[in-house]
Amino acid sequence: MLPLGTSAPDFKLPDTDGKTVTLADFKDKAALLVIFMCNHCPYVVHLRAGLAQLARDYAAKSVGIVGISSNDAKNYPQDGPAKMKDEVKSAGYIFPYLYDETQAVAKSYRAACTPDFFLFDRGRRLVYRGQFDASRPGNGVPVTGKDLRAALDAVLAGKPTSEMQAASIGCNIKWQPGNEPDYF
Helix, strand or coil: CCCCCCECCCCEEEECCCCEEEHHHHCCCCEEEEEECCCCCHHHHHHHHHHHHHHHHHCCCCEEEEEEECCCCCCCHHHCHHHHHHHHHHHCCCCCEEECCCCHHHHHHCCCEECEEEEECCCCEEEECCCCCCCCCCCCCCCCCHHHHHHHHHHHCCCCCCCCCCCCCCEECCCCCCCCCCCC
16 A cells, blocks of 8 residues: 555546646645546445535545546456546536556556545655445445545544554456556
């Protein structure tokens, strides 16, 4: 896992409208949440309404949010840019959803699964890398975003995040053949 305190790795990726979005685009935000996600993973599908609601709830609170799909679109076309655009509309996402075609950004973040959450403070130091909440497909626990919301609230209040951070659980990123990272 990317160590806490790590500076946010840079990115420059296209969104679903073809507009380039960069890390610097969020420079005025008090916090930045980077979410590695995709369209088809049952864990992301399970959280999608909660993700959309979280974005709406924090839109006016100086939190930048960006979703990134790094899945191999050749072998998983449902996660490619055309379907991502449909997903933004269908899910009601108000944050940019970017496509990492080379998977280099996923590797720089040491992303492993979808969803995978990385929260950075104003100085763009990693303060949280964990689960949305304890809800999983089929476990009956309501989707609330409790863990991530607590981390976001701490950052916005200028307080440290909890040291108790449960790793995110989901589907493995679908790596292009021969492009698998060395951190597994």
